[in-house]
Amino acid sequence: xxxxxxxxxxxxxxxxxxxxxxxxxxxxxxxxxxxxxxxxxxxxxxxxxxxxxxxxxxxxxxxxxxxxxxxxxxxxxxxxxxxxxxxxxxxxxxxxxxxxxxxxxxxxxxxxxxxxxxxxxxxxxxxxxxxxxxxxxxxxxxxxxxxxxxxxxxxxxxxxxxxxxxxxxxxxxxxxxxxxxxxxxxxxxxxxxxxxxxxxxxxxxxxxxxxxxxxxxxxxxxxxxxxxxxxxxxxxxxxxxxxxxxxxxxxxxxxxxxxxxxxxxxxxxxxxxxxxxxxxxxxxxxxxxxxxxxxxxxxxxxxxxxxxxxxxxxxxxx
Amino acid sequence: xxxxxxxxxxxxxxxxxxxxxxxxxxxxxxxxxxxxxxxxxxxxxxxxxxxxxxxxxxxxxxxxxxxxxxxxxxxxxxxxxxxxxxxxxxxxxxxxxxxxxxxxxxxxxxxxxxxxxxxxxxxxxxxxxxxxxxxxxxxxxxxxxxxxxxxxxxxxxxxxxxxx
Numbered sequence: 001x002x003x004x005x006x007x008x009x010x011x012x013x014x015x016x017x018x019x020x021x022x023x024x025x026x027x028x029x030x031x032x033x034x035x036x037x038x039x040x041x042x043x044x045x046x047x048x049x050x051x052x053x054x055x056x057x058x059x060x061x062x063x064x065x066x067x068x069x070x071x072x073x074x075x076x077x078x079x080x081x082x083x084x085x086x087x088x089x090x091x092x093x094x095x096x097x098x099x100x101x102x103x104x105x106x107x108x109x110x111x112x113x114x115x116x117x118x119x120x121x122x123x124x125x126x127x128x129x130x131x132x133x134x135x136x137x138x139x140x141x142x143x144x145x146x147x148x149x150x151x152x153x154x155x156x157x158x159x160x161x162x163x164x165x166x167x168x169x170x171x172x173x174x175x176x177x178x179x180x181x182x183x184x185x186x187x188x189x190x191x192x193x194x195x196x197x198x199x200x201x202x203x204x205x206x207x208x209x210x211x212x213x214x215x216x217x218x219x220x221x222x223x224x225x226x227x228x229x230x231x232x233x234x235x236x237x238x239x240x241x242x243x244x245x246x247x248x249x250x251x252x253x254x255x256x257x258x259x260x261x262x263x264x265x266x267x268x269x270x271x272x273x274x275x276x277x278x279x280x281x282x283x284x285x286x287x288x289x290x291x292x293x294x295x296x297x298x299x300x301x302x303x304x305x306x307x308x309x310x311x312x313x314x315x316x317x318x
Numbered sequence: 319x320x321x322x323x324x325x326x327x328x329x330x331x332x333x334x335x336x337x338x339x340x341x342x343x344x345x346x347x348x349x350x351x352x353x354x355x356x357x358x359x360x361x362x363x364x365x366x367x368x369x370x371x372x373x374x375x376x377x378x379x380x381x382x383x384x385x386x387x388x389x390x391x392x393x394x395x396x397x398x399x400x401x402x403x404x405x406x407x408x409x410x411x412x413x414x415x416x417x418x419x420x421x422x423x424x425x426x427x428x429x430x431x432x433x434x435x436x437x438x439x440x441x442x443x444x445x446x447x448x449x450x451x452x453x454x455x456x457x458x459x460x461x462x463x464x465x466x467x468x469x470x471x472x473x474x475x476x477x478x479x480x481x482x
Contacts, residue, residue: 088408186350
């Protein structure tokens, strides 16, 4: 009976089989992708909320009513779409975990066969030393392990084949979302800059006029070289400098705020760009995984892992 | 000179109108790069306009906000319009994930079954060998005893696996 079992497993081995691929990097990258897409979504909502707060400061309902209504509508739509994306991303994580579970189950099955075989092997060691025909326990172990690997690979192949067309669609939809999010984020920095500057528009013009006046005065005292400066011009310059210094009390914080807006926008854009890159790498890795299982080779997940690391780095700075 | 100031203001008013129209066209085309470019020009407008153009400057900055607000509204609406498709795909992927998890579970059960079969087959093989040995010959009797011990041990192992 044992011989028959060995023979039947031999058939499977002759058919060829590959080593079970390591799915963990793919599963880990899927978790990162979920975080990256969710983070991009968050950025779009947060920046829109920032815009609402900044526009409200303008305190001119007639001038800002349309913009505020558009922003509020956008926030409602973002929030309405959010749970569907969360469900989709959670399903993708479950899908990747499911693939990893198939591989784990295959490996565990191989381990349990090895455990049984090694115990049996230990038990028969005395018997093997005798001149009676020995039972090829080690061969049985190898063949059974291979057979289980083939079973796992077949399950993995079936899982990938059934999910691949859906995965391609999912990635298209998520990328379209990220493109729209990138668009919404991309125009936010200029809007925030404008909203923060509107309450200071008169003062900005006053400041520009003062700077022009200072330049004119400086030019006038620069002309008569070696001569004493006219006291009146010096006083005018002092007055201009005093006024400019007082303006700095609002101008400097405003500039700091605008710098912060630019930095935040840069970080948001980097996150969305990396999220899109990760999405592209992820779908490529899913395709390659499917092909790798068919070709009995290791899947190429190097680019996916590298991009996932970059995304984690960006997320940690958010 | 008021006349000159008026003409300069009129020139900047026309420039601003042109920018606002350019922004509306970019918005209609959903051309993000063009929208951003117009916003930059609008934000730069107060830096170039005469100091008396406060109202125009204000309009320029408000137009930069309006462009973003309309662009964000359209982007969010497009995202929302894809929600049904996203929900449908989420269900399909969820089903694929459940199927993969089911396959993994089946494999796990199979591993136990395989181990049991392996142990059972080993027991049968050893029993078959034991039956071929004679108890009245000392050498064979010793081996027979050893095989019985092996069978007992494998049975013990199988019982343990069954409990798992």
